[in-house]
Amino acid sequence: MYVYSEYDQKIIEERVAQYRGQTERFLAGELSEDEFLVLRLQNGLYVQRHAPMLRIAIPHGMFNSQQMRKFAELSRTYDKGYAHFTTRQNLQLNWPKLEQVPNILEELASVQMHAIQTSGNCIRNTTSDQYAGVAKDEIVDPRPYCEIIRQWSTFHPEFALLGRKFKIAVSGSKQDRAAVQVHDVGLYLTHNAAGELGFKVYVGGGLGRTPVVAPLINEYVAERDILSYLEAVLRVYNRNGRRDNKYKARIKILVRAMTPEVFAAKVEKEWAELKDGPMTLPQQEIDRVKACFQPPAYEQLEEHNEAFLGKYETDNAFKIWVNQNVVTHKVPGYSIVNISLKNTSRAPGDVSAEDMDIIADLADQYSFSELRSTHAQNLVLADVKQSQLYELWQTLKSHQFATPNIGLLTDMICCPGGDFCALANAKSIPIAEQIQRRFDNLDYLHDLGEIELNISGCMNACGHHHVGNIGVLGVDKKGSEFYQISIGGSSKEDATIGKILGPSFDEDEVADVVEKIINVYVEQRTEGERFIDTTRRIGIDPFKERVYAKNN
Amino acid sequence: MRKIIKDKKIIDDSWVVLTEAQDPLPSGKLIVSVALWQSHKEQLLSHSDEIGVLLEPENEPAEIADDLAQFSLIAINFPKFADGRGYSSARELRTRHHYNKEIRAVGDVLRDQIYLMARCGFNAFAVREDRCINDALNAFNDFSVNYQADAVEQRPLYQTR
Incomplete structure (x- = not known):
C-alpha cells in the first residue's frame, strides 16, 4: 500500500x-459557530444528535494492521470503544470531544492517517474497488490513480x-464494485484502440434528493491527462x-441543466x-506511486490446495462460507476473504475496539498486515493462502465475523440513522436488525441468492437506498417514522435508480413487506434468475399488488 | 485609515469604493463595480487617479478581460466566507489573463482563507475589520509544502521534487 x-x-x-x-480560536470565541x-x-467533524462525529479518511479503502490498532486505541481513549465503517470506505468515531479532536488527529498523523476533507463542500476521499490489485477481473489496478487524485x-x-x-x-475491473456511476465523477480505467491506458469519465451522478446515474462525458482521457x-x-x-439552494448545488444538477453535451463542451x-x-x-510520477502498490511477496503455490479441498468437501458450514465470503484471487493458491460486519449482534459496519485488535492480528497472521474496507461496509483480507482458510474461518467464526452472507439479503448497507445522525428522519439500524432477524435461515438466504438491500434514514441517502435492489428510506410523517420501499436499483456497471412501490409503511411492517417482495420473486423467478433480473423482467406491478393487497 | 495586508505586510489602505455614479468623480483611487465600469467607462478613463474594479462572485473575469490594462487593482468580493467562486476568478486572472497587479480579497475575509487565496493569486487581503489583522499574517505559514501547481508556483510537487 501507499507509504x-x-x-x-x-x-x-x-x-x-x-x-x-x-479549534483554540473557536474555543476562545475568536471564531463564530458558523x-x-x-x-x-x-x-x-460533524456535530451530531448526541455528540460530535469524526470521520477518518481511509484513502481508497486500504489500511494496515498498525493503523487498525490505532483506530482501536483511539476509540478506547477518546470514544466509547467502537467505530463505524461507512459506504465510502471511511471510519467514523461517534463520541469524540470537540476539544480533543486535534489530539486525535495528531495520533492519526503518527500512523499516516488523517481526516482531511472527509466532509464539507470540497473534494472528498477518493474511493475504489475493495479487490483492487487482487481481483481476477481487473484490467488495471486503480489504486495508484486514486492516490494521485488524493494528492x-x-x-x-x-x-x-x-x-x-x-x-x-x-474502478479498474470489469465488474464495478465502487458504485462509480453514482459519483460526482466516476472513472473507469480503460484502453483506447491503440492499447494506451486512460479513463472513461462519467460526471454528475449522485444520490440524495435527486438520484442520478452519471452520463458519460468523455469516452477516453489518457492517464497523463487525468x-x-x-x-x-x-x-x-x-x-x-x-x-442559492443546497439541494440544487451538486454537479449533477449543473450537468442536467446544461445538458451533458454542453457541459462536456465547456470542460473541453x-x-x-x-x-x-x-x-x-510524468511517467516517472505514475511509476513512483505504482511502486507503492507492488504485489506483496506471494509464494509459488498450487492452484488448489489439497488440505483445503479436503475440508471444503467434508465441512459443509465451511463450504458455505467459502462459497459466499471468499473470492477467487488472481494469484494461484491465494484467496480474498470478506469479513462480514453484518449480523444481528452489531449495527451494520460497526466494530468494537476488541474486534479491531483481533482483525489487526488476523491481518498480520494471514494477509501481509493489510486490510481493506468496502463500499458495502465489510472488511477484506485480500491475500490469504488457501491452505490457511480453514484455520482463519474458525477464528472468524468465534468472533462472529463469518456470517456467510456477503452479497445476500442480510448484507445490508445501512447508514447510522436516527440513533446517531442529526439529519435523519428515521432510525435505520433497528430496521436492519428487524430484517436480519426475519431472514435468519441461511439455507433460505442462499437460495434467494444475490440481493442488495440498502437502508437510509433520510433523503440524503448515505445508505444508498436508491441503488439497492431493494431500497428502504426512512421518512417523517407528522412526527412518526415511516419507511418507503423501492425496488430494482443497482450500483454496479448496470447502475439503475430503483422505483418506489408506493405509500410508505409503518416501522413494524418493514420486514413483512420485504418478505412479500421476496415471495413474489421466488414465485416468478426463472431458473437461476437473480432478484434484480426478475424485477427488470416483470416490472414493479406484481410487487406493488402484493405489498398493498391488504389495503384493497 | 483602514489597514489591509498587501504582499504579506500590513499597510494603510488608500482606495475608496465608489458605489454609484458621480459627476464630477471624487478625488483619489477609486474602486467601481463591473456595471459602473461598463456604463461610465469614458468618465472613469479620464479620472486623474488610479481605477480598480470589483468582481462579485457571479462576475466572470472574461467580462473585464479587454480592459485589464486600465485597472491598477481588481478586488474580488466574498459576500460569504464559504463562497469559493472568487478563488477561480483570481486564478483565471493570473494564469489565463496574466493580470499582474494587485488582486485583493474583500468582504468576509478571515485568516482561515488567506493561505489558499494567496495560492490562487490574491496578494492583498482586506481582513474583516472585527478580526485581528496581525494574527491573519500568520496564515501565510500554515503550510510549507503544496501538492498542486497554483498561480504562484506553476509546477505541481511531482514536477519539482
Missing part, C-alpha cells in the same frame, strides 16, 4: 497544527469551498454550479488551456 513521502507526512502534520489553532462549522467540516485534491487551493460536496470513485481534465471539470463546476474548452501543461503527469 507516505516526507512531503505527505509534513502536510498532514502541518494540517494538525492548523486545525489545532482553529465560521468554525465550515472549518471543522473540512476536517470531518491533487488535498488542499487544492481553488476547490476548497465548492457549492457542495464532491465525490470521486475509480489531473488536468479533472481540474477543468472542477473549474466549470466551481464557477457555474448553483449556490477549459481543458484546452490546461492540457499538455505542467499538470501533465
Whole structure:
C-alpha cells in the first residue's frame, strides 16, 4: 500500500497544527459557530444528535494492521470503544470531544492517517474497488490513480469551498464494485484502440434528493491527462454550479441543466488551456506511486490446495462460507476473504475496539498486515493462502465475523440513522436488525441468492437506498417514522435508480413487506434468475399488488 | 485609515469604493463595480487617479478581460466566507489573463482563507475589520509544502521534487 513521502507526512502534520489553532480560536470565541462549522467540516467533524462525529479518511479503502490498532486505541481513549465503517470506505468515531479532536488527529498523523476533507463542500476521499490489485477481473489496478487524485485534491487551493460536496470513485475491473456511476465523477480505467491506458469519465451522478446515474462525458482521457481534465471539470463546476439552494448545488444538477453535451463542451474548452501543461503527469510520477502498490511477496503455490479441498468437501458450514465470503484471487493458491460486519449482534459496519485488535492480528497472521474496507461496509483480507482458510474461518467464526452472507439479503448497507445522525428522519439500524432477524435461515438466504438491500434514514441517502435492489428510506410523517420501499436499483456497471412501490409503511411492517417482495420473486423467478433480473423482467406491478393487497 | 495586508505586510489602505455614479468623480483611487465600469467607462478613463474594479462572485473575469490594462487593482468580493467562486476568478486572472497587479480579497475575509487565496493569486487581503489583522499574517505559514501547481508556483510537487 501507499507509504507516505516526507512531503505527505509534513502536510498532514502541518494540517494538525492548523486545525489545532482553529479549534483554540473557536474555543476562545475568536471564531463564530458558523465560521468554525465550515472549518471543522473540512476536517470531518460533524456535530451530531448526541455528540460530535469524526470521520477518518481511509484513502481508497486500504489500511494496515498498525493503523487498525490505532483506530482501536483511539476509540478506547477518546470514544466509547467502537467505530463505524461507512459506504465510502471511511471510519467514523461517534463520541469524540470537540476539544480533543486535534489530539486525535495528531495520533492519526503518527500512523499516516488523517481526516482531511472527509466532509464539507470540497473534494472528498477518493474511493475504489475493495479487490483492487487482487481481483481476477481487473484490467488495471486503480489504486495508484486514486492516490494521485488524493494528492491533487488535498488542499487544492481553488476547490476548497465548492457549492457542495464532491465525490470521486475509480474502478479498474470489469465488474464495478465502487458504485462509480453514482459519483460526482466516476472513472473507469480503460484502453483506447491503440492499447494506451486512460479513463472513461462519467460526471454528475449522485444520490440524495435527486438520484442520478452519471452520463458519460468523455469516452477516453489518457492517464497523463487525468489531473488536468479533472481540474477543468472542477473549474466549470466551481464557477457555474448553483449556490442559492443546497439541494440544487451538486454537479449533477449543473450537468442536467446544461445538458451533458454542453457541459462536456465547456470542460473541453477549459481543458484546452490546461492540457499538455505542467499538470501533465510524468511517467516517472505514475511509476513512483505504482511502486507503492507492488504485489506483496506471494509464494509459488498450487492452484488448489489439497488440505483445503479436503475440508471444503467434508465441512459443509465451511463450504458455505467459502462459497459466499471468499473470492477467487488472481494469484494461484491465494484467496480474498470478506469479513462480514453484518449480523444481528452489531449495527451494520460497526466494530468494537476488541474486534479491531483481533482483525489487526488476523491481518498480520494471514494477509501481509493489510486490510481493506468496502463500499458495502465489510472488511477484506485480500491475500490469504488457501491452505490457511480453514484455520482463519474458525477464528472468524468465534468472533462472529463469518456470517456467510456477503452479497445476500442480510448484507445490508445501512447508514447510522436516527440513533446517531442529526439529519435523519428515521432510525435505520433497528430496521436492519428487524430484517436480519426475519431472514435468519441461511439455507433460505442462499437460495434467494444475490440481493442488495440498502437502508437510509433520510433523503440524503448515505445508505444508498436508491441503488439497492431493494431500497428502504426512512421518512417523517407528522412526527412518526415511516419507511418507503423501492425496488430494482443497482450500483454496479448496470447502475439503475430503483422505483418506489408506493405509500410508505409503518416501522413494524418493514420486514413483512420485504418478505412479500421476496415471495413474489421466488414465485416468478426463472431458473437461476437473480432478484434484480426478475424485477427488470416483470416490472414493479406484481410487487406493488402484493405489498398493498391488504389495503384493497 | 483602514489597514489591509498587501504582499504579506500590513499597510494603510488608500482606495475608496465608489458605489454609484458621480459627476464630477471624487478625488483619489477609486474602486467601481463591473456595471459602473461598463456604463461610465469614458468618465472613469479620464479620472486623474488610479481605477480598480470589483468582481462579485457571479462576475466572470472574461467580462473585464479587454480592459485589464486600465485597472491598477481588481478586488474580488466574498459576500460569504464559504463562497469559493472568487478563488477561480483570481486564478483565471493570473494564469489565463496574466493580470499582474494587485488582486485583493474583500468582504468576509478571515485568516482561515488567506493561505489558499494567496495560492490562487490574491496578494492583498482586506481582513474583516472585527478580526485581528496581525494574527491573519500568520496564515501565510500554515503550510510549507503544496501538492498542486497554483498561480504562484506553476509546477505541481511531482514536477519539482
